[in-house]
Amino acid sequence: MSSKTDACFSLPIGNWRPEVDSAIQKQAVDALESGRVVFLPNLPFPLTAEEKLYLRPDCVSPKGKSVKYSSANKKLWGLAKKETPEILDLMLERYSKSAENLITTLFPGYAPALLTGNASYRPVEADGRVQSKRHDDRLLHVDAFPSRPVRGERILRVFTNINPNGSMRNWRVGEPFADVAARFLPRIPAPFPGSAKFLKLLKITKGLRTPYDHYMLGLHDRMKLDTNYQEKVEYAAIAFPPGSSWIVFSDQVSHAAMSGQYALEQTFALPVAAMSKPETSPLKVLEGMKGMLLVPITY
Ligand SMILES: [Fe+2]
Structure with a gap:
């Protein structure tokens, strides 16, 4: 097991619109794009008394x-049907805006191209849910969306542990993306000709599943379904305490959410061209290995 220090870049900022100089911004973007978790140990998301009723x-x-x-x-x-949405509406809107402020101030180069996706509130304990292996996020994986093709765009996520009882959110972080790809990519067959149109027609995907999306989904599934890999591969265990937040490119970082209850999460999409080092993106790594474009203009 490698140490938490390798997997994480720790930044002791204390608010969601931090004043950081360009040297810190550069360190943060280098860490994030090289596949480390940007860990913010002192960045809580305080809830109002009304919001706490939803814990x-x-x-x-x-x-x-x-x-x-x-x-x-x-x-x-x-x-749930019996609940009224107003309080959580406001809580998630506030979290969404906070996460947006955080990303645009810490990574100003991303700001013009950043697309804000969905936020989520996760009050269910991550450990102990009965699921199929494909849906079991306690297994190491890289994120890929089966129904929403990302066409090479990055999946950037902000998380905050809001557990009121002092419980950690426990993650594992596995091997670097290039190693995951070297191990699994050669085993993934090319998409069937015409399959992207077929999936769209059947409304299985919103838009065409590009070859990039096909291979990323293949990596996600093959990682989770390989019991031997899950048991043997090296990982770092990371415990995120309540009152901490973290930022990760979840399409690049092999991760597993082992346990934890009560977290907030905001997803962003980021075009590869907006990155400081696009060559570190899963798109460029996979294209390099395949020797072809994986988001062709025809898609
Ligand atoms: Fe994930």
Whole structure:
């Protein structure tokens, strides 16, 4: 097991619009793009008294594990039927804006191209849910969306542990992306000709699944389904305490959420061209290995 210090770049900032100089910004972007977790040990997200009433897992619809919120559409879903949405609406809107401020001040180069996606509130304990292996986030994986093709864009995520009882959110971080890709990419068959159109037609995907999305989903599934890999591969164990936040490119960093209850999360999309070192992106790494474009113009 490698140490937490390798996997994390720790930054002791204390607010969501931090005043940091360009040297810190450079260190942070280098760490993030090289596949480290940017760990903010002193960045809590305080809840109002009304919001604290929702620190219970039964506010989520019985079928789901999180309440989701789109800041762009001002829409909330995944709430149990008996609940009223107003309080969580405001909480997630505030979290969404806070996470946006954090990313745009810490990584100013990303600001013009950053797309704010969904936020989520996760009040259900991560350990102990019965799921299929593909859906089990306690297994090491890189993120890939089966129904929403990202077309090479990065998946950037901000998390905050808001547990009121002092419980950690426990993650594992596995080997670097290039090692994951070298191990699994050669085993993934090319997509069937015409399959992208077929998946779109059947409404399995929103838009065409590009070869990049096909291979990323292949990595995600093959990592999770390989029991031997899960048991043998090296990882660093990271415990995120309540009152801490962390930022990660979850399409690049092999990660597993082992346990923890009550977290907030905001997802962003970022075009590869907006990165400081685009060559570190999964898109460029996979294209280098395949020797071809994985998001062709025809898609
Ligand atoms: Fe994940």
